């Protein structure tokens with residue numbers, strides 16, 4: 328790796344033919360040279376890293392070449408070409424206007440323009456990021472640009488064409504450089520990889536090309552970094568991990584779950600994605616792109632629009648054919664709406680989960696959701712705190728998702744229950760004293776029956792005699808002891824439960840009355856996870872706190888997906904308490920109603 332040259336430099340194109348993805352520009356330039364109708368000034372515009380400066384240099388070299396090839400390419404052998412390639416030619420002057428934008432800079436450039444070339448036909452002045460020139464500098468430059476000597480050519484380059492004043496624009500021949508397609512970039516990377524004897528999986532190069540977003544230079548520098556990081560063997564899995572790109576697999580899997588109405592599987596995939604540190608918005612836009620790609624993959628004619636490698640393309644085709652078009656359109660709509668409200672929502676994770684619930688709903692056979700979601704009905708439901716198993720889940724129909732999203736400010740906090748709950752949660756078990764409590768934001772309790780496996784424990788709990796001497800004399804424990812036991816417990820969680828570990832790690836348990844340990848989790852899935860592991864957690868805490876009356880109360884932290892203003896006294900209190908925790912202490916101290 329010692330003499331590993333930066334690919335962006337080493338493989339910088341040195342002929343028009345080797346320029347990647349800008350055929351329309353190179354063709355026109357060649358034609359102009361061939362017909363001897365070359366303009367005096369050029370403006371190269373387009374995003375960064377796509378070959379504007381490279382083309383400018385090739386143009387400069389070509390018009391000075393002593394033995395142009397029949398195809399209007401520089402020979403790369405004559406004295407002029409060689410000095411260009413060695414960067415020693417006196418006929419090319421580059422000015423980076425981003426750092427040299429003063430009048431003085433332009434004046435010294437203009438002074439140079441007055442001197443004709445010693446060798447060769449043309450002197451070429453390349454001004455990069457020309458929009459950065461100060462207005463005085465622009466004015467000083469204008470005169471020269473208007474009446475340049477015949478041997479001077481100006482190539483101005485900019486990423487922001489709209490910032491160039493019209494008087495300059497009108498004096499230049501304008502060339503629009505395009506974002507380079509993923510395929511073109513991947514092909515070029517393949518060429519570089521082969522030349523450098525780097526083994527690279529096709530999908531790995533595709534991912535790099537995608538990540539570069541149309542900029543070849545970025546693609547090459549990512550490629551260089553990965554090669555120097557991993558040696559000459561680029562694997563897809565490694566590239567995905569290093570670039571923090573969400574593996575296609577996630578999207579294929581989650582889509583398959585949604586199509587088949589396997590909501591809780593989909594939620595678990597989402598959990599994994601978030602656990603792996605991916606940003607929710609990133610996931611959303613990725614899911615949107617995936618759905619779009621599936622739509623495109625449904626028709627033979629549009630398959631070619633997929634900017635992915637052949638192997639992945641085949642997977643897209645397969646899932647596309649197996650997926651109903653109406654499903655895709657509806658899902659896209661939901662994703663787009665969620666994306667729109669995502670930034671402003673407080674509970675971002677819930678927002679994502681709701682989107683998945685909505686997408687999966689029809690396949691789950693969830694029906695008549697309207698009553699639970701629309702306007703006052705939802706408030707009514709929330710007030711009564713009634714969410715029973717038999718009741719339909721709160722899942723807006725595709726036709727009416729609006730109430731949840733379009734007027735977040737005016738909507739009361741909706742009660743959200745996933746349709747067809749995962750089997751591990753049984754809302755409103757017959758034993759539950761207050762079945763409705765279970766899915767009310769802020770007051771979710773898993774003290775009530777979670778699954779049959781813990782029923783015995785539950786019975787045991789309900790048999791606690793709070794008046795008994797044993798209960799009264801049971802050793803009390805404070806926050807400190809609790810935290811020590813808690814950490815001990817986390818240390819003992821096996822590696823196959825990373826999710827549980829991270830949930831418990833982020834929780835801040837508090838001792839409450841009657842030896843109840845309370846803590847908050849941020850979502851339903853975490854709550855379910857705790858429920859599934861309750862029969863391990865509770866005995867552990869009992870053991871380590873030396874108190875057989877310890878129970879758990881898991882609260883899903885305020886899950887309002889909207890920033891609806893607090894309405895009831897309780898809501899107002901919670902709203903204030905969220906900002907100032909001392910209020911909760913006060914409330915406890917004086918035993919106030921919230």
Ligand SMILES: [Zn+2]
Pocket residue numbers: 391392393394395401402403404405406407408409
């Ligand atoms: Zn030459």
